[in-house]
Amino acid sequence: MTEAIPMVEVWRGDILESLHRGHAVVCDARGEIARAWGDPEKLILPRSSCKMIQALPLIESGAADAFGLTPQHLALACASHSGAAIHTEPVWRWLSDIGLDDSALRCGPQVPRDPEARNLIYSNGNKPCQVHNNCSGKHTGFLTVSRHLRAGPEYNEPDHPVQIAVRDAFESVTGLTSPGYGIDGCSAPNFATTLHGLSRAMAFFATAGDGSVRGRAARRLIAAMTGHPELVAGEGKACTELMRALDGRAAIKTGAEGVFVAILPERQFGIALKIEDGTTRASECALASILVDLGVLDPDHPATLNRRNAPLRNRRGIVTGYIRPTDVF
Numbered sequence: 001m002t003e004a005i006p007m008v009e010v011w012r013g014d015i016l017e018s019l020h021r022g023h024a025v026v027c028d029a030r031g032e033i034a035r036a037w038g039d040p041e042k043l044i045l046p047r048s049s050c051k052m053i054q055a056l057p058l059i060e061s062g063a064a065d066a067f068g069l070t071p072q073h074l075a076l077a078c079a080s081h082s083g084a085a086i087h088t089e090p091v092w093r094w095l096s097d098i099g100l101d102d103s104a105l106r107c108g109p110q111v112p113r114d115p116e117a118r119n120l121i122y123s124n125g126n127k128p129c130q131v132h133n134n135c136s137g138k139h140t141g142f143l144t145v146s147r148h149l150r151a152g153p154e155y156n157e158p159d160h161p162v163q164i165a166v167r168d169a170f171e172s173v174t175g176l177t178s179p180g181y182g183i184d185g186c187s188a189p190n191f192a193t194t195l196h197g198l199s200r201a202m203a204f205f206a207t208a209g210d211g212s213v214r215g216r217a218a219r220r221l222i223a224a225m226t227g228h229p230e231l232v233a234g235e236g237k238a239c240t241e242l243m244r245a246l247d248g249r250a251a252i253k254t255g256a257e258g259v260f261v262a263i264l265p266e267r268q269f270g271i272a273l274k275i276e277d278g279t280t281r282a283s284e285c286a287l288a289s290i291l292v293d294l295g296v297l298d299p300d301h302p303a304t305l306n307r308r309n310a311p312l313r314n315r316r317g318i319v320t321g322y323i324r325p326t327d328v329f
Helices: 047-054 056-060 071-077 085-097 115-123 136-149 161-174 195-207 213-227 238-245 280-293
Strands: 005-012 015-027 033-037 181-183 189-191 251-255 259-264 269-275 310-313 319-325
Touching: 005 280, 015 195, 015 280, 047 056, 047 136, 047 161, 047 189, 047 195, 047 213, 047 251, 047 259, 056 071, 056 136, 056 161, 056 213, 071 085, 071 136, 071 213, 085 115, 085 136, 136 161, 161 189, 161 195, 161 213, 195 213, 195 259, 195 269, 213 251, 238 251, 238 280, 251 280, 259 280, 269 280, 280 319
Parallel strands: none
Antiparallel strands: 005 015, 005 319, 015 033, 015 269, 181 189, 251 259, 259 269, 310 319
8 A cells, every 4th residue: 555655744944844854646547646746545524625516516406506596505414604794694594495494404503714703703792503514515515405305304314315316417427436434523424435536437427418407507506616716715714815816717625534526617627635744834735746746736825825836934034934835745
């Protein structure tokens, strides 16, 4: 088995303080490996990086059109949002439009990552609710499918019709039978696949056309993500900033534990990476480095510099070191 390779270095002064190893795959339009680092067949849990796959049944079932969902709804269904008002207010309205409220969600409450939203909650003596969960858009999408199918309320259970549809879509676009699943932080099943399989799925999205229901669904989801990058994550977040830097030419999505994917329709490439120690700073640096290496991301764009060769500062603002890619890119 191919071992994880050093991808990202963290320097403090002239001393190499940390080294992050990982795996990555770039797939072409045929789903074949165009570039690889480490072990392409590494089995992983995609975590939130696969939300666009989990959202396919929302469109394929007819639920999205039946409830009049907009591209903004679809972007939120793919989002790991920061809980800002631009995220939570549309989710509240969406829940109301399908005749439900916060209690119908199964994702659990979460303190917003957005400072303004967090401060507002606590200054008013309130507590975070489930709509503030970064996955509330995905879960409201699940609820929309469940309402459309007239299925039961426990949409997060692996044997529920919603999750059966998600698994079918997941195995179809990855080209692999999933060997199992883990329960994600939001309580939904997260199906395992190889890094090659996840990259193949992203290549499917990159090359999706209008010839099938699934292809049309994939195109709508990518258009929603690239058209509304602020809804997919939030201000200051890597997914939002890198999509803006690429000016709609890529859909980018992070997942917990060092997973990242990118969809490049113009190049017909799908990218998937996993940092072995699960560190976000390393996955952001590695993803930006792959995009630079492929010639699609400007190495001098501020969004790139914030994550690749970025200075590290202490609490007094003094530069103490930097984070940079290794020479594998």
